[in-house]
Each structure stands twice: as C-alpha cells, then as structure tokens.
Amino acid sequence: MKTEQLTCDYLIVGAGAVGMAFADVLLHETDANILIIDKNAKPGGHWNYAYPFVTLHQPSAFYGVCSKELNRGIIDKCGMNEGLMGLASGQEVSAYFDAVMNETFLPSGRVQYYPMCEYQGDKQFISLLNGKRYEVSVKKKIVDATYLNTSIPLTHTPSFSLDSDVDFTPVNTVVPRIGKHQNYVVIGGGKTGVDTCLWLLQNHVSPDNIHWVVSRDAWLLNRKNTQPLDSFFFDTIGAQANQMEAIASSSSIDDMFDKLEERGVLLRIDKDVRPSMFHGATVSELELSALQSLTSIVRHGRVTHISKDELHFNGATWRMPESSLVIDCSASAITNLDIKPVFDGDVITPQTVRAYQPVFSAALIAHVEAAYADEKQKQVLTQVVPLPNRDLDWLPMTAAMLRNMKVWGEDEGLRAWIYHCRLDGFSRIVHGVAKDDMQKMQVLGRLKEAAVPAMQKLMTYIHDLKAKGQL
The missing domain is CATH 3.50.50.60 (FAD/NAD(P)-binding domain)
Incomplete structure (x- = not known):
C-alpha cells in the first residue's frame, strides 16, 4: 500500500484534553496549519473510556479549551456539590470535545484530523482501520500530547x-x-x-x-477553595493566603501539614x-x-x-x-511522573506548568510557542511543575508552582494573557478587587507578605529532604 504524503506546520500526537487545548491556542493565535492524529475514534482521549458516573473534580470553568466554554455558569442546587459551581459529567466532557473538533477546528480549514490512527515515530503514522501509512512533512514542530499518559480503569492491568x-x-x-x-x-x-x-x-x-x-x-483539597467566582473570594484567595502563612510559620514538615489542615487548605x-x-x-x-x-x-x-x-x-x-x-479502582490517573524539557528542538512535550491544571498548562505552553521566539525564554517560562504522588511531593510541586507564578508575573505580555484566559479563573478575581475594599485588600496583603518567607521555608525543607535522599 502506497504511503500518503501530508504537510503541516504542527503535528500534534493525541486528541485528548491536552492536545485539544494546545491546538485551540495555535488555531486562534497563529495562522499555522495543524494536523492531529489520535488512536481513538473521537477526540477527548481517556474520556472515551470513562466510567459512567465520573465527573470533573474541579469546576468546569477550569477545563476544556480556551475558546469554548464548558461550564454552564450554574451553581449546583442539590447533591453533594450543592452550593458550588457545576462539575461536568464524563458524557458532557466527551460531547464538548467532539463539538470543539467539529464546530471549531475542522470548519477553520486549518486543522486536519486523523482519528483511529497510531503514531509510529519519525513523522509517520498508520491507520488502525485499514493499515494505510502516512508520512508527514512538518514545517515547524511535533507536539507529543500523549506524554502525560492516563491509566484507564477499563483497560489497565491490576497489580494483584x-x-x-x-x-x-x-x-x-x-x-x-x-x-x-x-x-x-x-x-x-x-x-x-x-x-x-x-x-x-x-x-x-x-x-x-x-x-x-x-x-x-x-x-485532599477542599473544592470550596477552587471556585473562580468573586462571591468565593474569601474561600479561594483566602485559602491561598492561609497556605502561604501555614508554610511560613511552620517549624517542620509535619507541623506544616498540620497547619495546612488547621487552616482548611488540606483535608x-x-x-x-x-x-x-x-x-x-x-x-x-x-x-x-x-x-x-x-x-x-x-x-x-x-x-x-x-x-x-x-x-x-x-x-x-x-x-x-x-x-x-x-x-x-486501582488505576493511576497519570502514570508518567518523569520530567523532560517542554521545549526541546523541534519537539514540544506539554506537561503541567501549574499544579492540578494540565489543560491550562497546555494552553499556556502553546501561547508561549506562538508569542515568543527565543528558545531559552520559552524554557524559562515553562518549567515543569512535578506531578505529586507522596505527601512529600507536595513541597516541590508547590515550590515549582510559586516559582512559575513569579516568573509569569514579571512578564507583562504573559501576565495579560493569563488574565484573559478563561482556564485561569483567579486572576480576574484578584485584579477586580477595589482599592477601597479593605477586607479583600487585607487578604491580598497577607498573601503578598507571606509568599517570600513561605518559599524560603519550602526550599529549606526540600534541601533537607534531598540531603536525606527522600526526594
């Protein structure tokens, strides 16, 4: 069977949430031609195999692609999420990604989509339906959106x-x-x-x-502290201030976790x-x-x-x-905890650059690719926040996230992009505080005052753990 030749600017391997979020930013911020391949019949990655009662754990406002709202703006009026922003079901998320592909990506004329295909490496892929082979001439970069591998309960092999x-x-x-x-x-x-x-x-x-x-x-994290609404300011931003103060005032790692629990950050x-x-x-x-x-x-x-x-x-x-x-229920959500450079020559490997938010991370990485030319600057702006597994992993994860937030805040253009990105959520709450709102300004003051000593304390703990071989 003859190999078909294809051409694109960006070859994205994987049409899961990460690949879709990345492609969406490229589509709206560049004039690039994009080719997406995926082994599944529909976009959405592991959501194609989700168990029937799965929902997002965090508000839908934090999920999906930048250009299309997933959250319906509702507050749940019943159930165990009562009083908090709605959580999209697995069926809603799957239908959402299908709509993004068919109503936004494909009608643009700049996205080619090859489902039911498997990447073979070296810019080649094969159809799982008929074995047809394809070779791609990539003008710019390959994006490996499969690196954050998700273990699926339906297909994983139990360890027992x-x-x-x-x-x-x-x-x-x-x-x-x-x-x-x-x-x-x-x-x-x-x-x-x-x-x-x-x-x-x-x-x-x-x-x-x-x-x-x-x-x-x-x-565990308290979902009340993740609500991207001004009415939850004292929960969300207050929790961030509480977190910084708990770290800064702690005398040991155990004491830090105790204080984080006392202040309602961890449960x-x-x-x-x-x-x-x-x-x-x-x-x-x-x-x-x-x-x-x-x-x-x-x-x-x-x-x-x-x-x-x-x-x-x-x-x-x-x-x-x-x-x-x-x-x-023993399958791990994400099985690849190793870190590699996000930008490495002609390959981009999206990973988490903000804790808990792989889709925001993918969108931000795509924006950095679109808006910045210097490779070293791209690397500085996209330092990976390690995925946690043990309780001790909370420390380097939090330190890396604080480091990135500081770097982003010092870049005027990136700071503005984050403010307008719907996947961020909290920037508008913070920047919308009126100067004469003394209660909210006090919370922001606490957060700012505790940030530096908290980071110093985290680095001390991390240094000690590394010296003991525990990190």
Missing part, C-alpha cells in the same frame, strides 16, 4: 492476581452488576475510589455495606490516620462527610491477591463479607 471465581469488575462495568450483591469492596484510595464510594452512597447503599480498601490515605478522611499520599483529589465538605460515614476502611497496604473469600496483602489477609462484588 485473582482467582477465577471472584466476583470482580472494573469500575467501568459496575453499573450492570449493581443490586446483585449485598456488599461492595472498592479497591483504590484515589479519585476513582472516592467517586465509586460516593456513587454507591448516593444510590442508597448503606455505609456498612461499602468496604473501602485504601493502601495509603491521602491529603483528610480520618483524623487518626496520617496521610502519606497526595494526588490533588478535590472533595466538597459534604462529600468528605459522606466518606467519613463509611464504617469499613481496610488499611493493610496494597492488595497482592484476591481469592473467593479473602483479600491478601503482604503479611495480612482480610476476610470479605458474603455476597461481595470487588470493584477495581
């Missing part, structure tokens, strides 16, 4: 083994199995495990019949269990209360094997109650 007679299901296929069991054993303490426990509770399963297997307890399920994990999962206070109603949380470390009646751990076993369905 199990016997063939175990009633077992990935979370994606749990709905048809619901109601056929008296007990539900949820394996996984991350976002998916949280979602599954909450979904069972919302569907009137008794807390006594939900058994949550948590290998590591996690520090945890059980006050008697010290979290050792941080993935940035966000919960409302109502969701936290619901999770705390669970009477059976199994903490023996990681599951190694599942037999018909027991879960096996290293050095421990736990007997499952009768009529149990085991639900696998």
